[in-house]
């Protein structure tokens with residue numbers, strides 16, 4: 001055979017074996033709030049994910065443009081845009097994962113809880129539709145305040161009799177992403193090698209990075225360094241809000257973190273073993289009904305909620321200090337869902 005023919009035959013074989021090896025299950029991912037600051041780059045990143053076969057982009061405005069734009073990228077996922085409430089059902093039907101970055105972001109001087117009044121209602125409506133149109137989907141909740149929006153979602157699903165605690169996740173991956181970056185910078189270790197669990201919740205002192213469990217371990221950091229790293233991780237969102245000076249909160253790093261977490265969920269669904277990420281889930285790790293910790297992901301969502309491991313005295317104190325605020329935020333979400 002001529003070398004050029006041999007080359008094209010082997011290229012074809014490689015392509016064939018690639019496409020049969022990639023024989024992954026078809027997976028539909030829906031993004032609600034897809035035209036927003038997080039939604040747009042997250043749509044881009046999910047379009048690039050080879051595990052996604054269908055990408056459904058929903059928002060109350062702007063999705064036709066985002067969908068047309070993203071759909072021109074030459075990756076396998078088929079993209080469709082949906083706009084307005086009458087298209088929400090179609091957007092959701094058949095979804096394996098629904099990612100929710102819908103709602104208003106903070107401005108300087110606000111806490112995440114200041115977003116409650118607007119975002120609680122948005123999340124409630126979207127979760128009512130999820131219960132109706134794709135009750136078996138894994139829900140990745142990004143909308144703030146996560147410490148309350150996840151309990152709201154749980155109550156809405158309970159009312160619709162579709163609740164399965166294995167399928168509801170508050171996305172706290174950005175806290176992990178930040179903890180890894182800040183630790184690597186301070187400990188002077190390669191950032192791509194770093195792992196740091198972050199537990200608790202997703203607001204201020206409820207964010208508790210466990211630097212005593214960070215890998216690669218280092219003894220180069222003093223107690224003061226650890227305190228400063230903890231504070232920077234807890235205030236990471238505010239750092240971005242202030243730097244953006246009224247133009248919103250973290251969008252690009254959040255889109256990255258959201259894509260990392262959704263990819264982990266997809267791998268778990270597809271049966272890839274040993275997929276572990278931190279997430280805010282229904283939990284018995286502490287006395288609080290929801291808590292972020294390491295979670296093992298599997299074919300049905302949460303396979304196992306992992307414990308906290310050994311904590312330093314500083315972390316033990318942080319854990320006790322966060323419980324009051326986290327409990328109040330959880331209860332606020334539950335009360336809202338049942339009274340509105």
Ligand SMILES: NC(=O)C1=CN([C@@H]2O[C@H](COP(=O)(O)OP(=O)(O)OC[C@H]3O[C@@H](n4cnc5c(N)ncnc54)[C@H](O)[C@@H]3O)[C@@H](O)[C@H]2O)C=CC1
Pocket residue numbers: 032033034035036037038039058059060061101102103104105106115119122125126141142143144145146171172173174175202248249250251254
């Ligand atoms: N979990 C986390 O770590 C993080 C959470 N966030 C939160 O994510 C949310 C979104 O932030 P951004 O994208 O920056 O805001 P944004 O304002 O840029 O985008 C929000 C999008 O949601 C859409 N939206 C509003 N109501 C909707 C509804 N009923 N259905 C569907 N879409 C609707 C808007 O049209 C807009 O396109 C905020 O609540 C923010 O606090 C932000 C960063 C990190």
Ligand SMILES: O=C([O-])CC(=O)C(=O)O
Pocket residue numbers: 105106112144174236237238240241249250
């Ligand atoms: O700080 C905010 O409002 C947005 C957010 O949750 C984060 O960046 O962690």
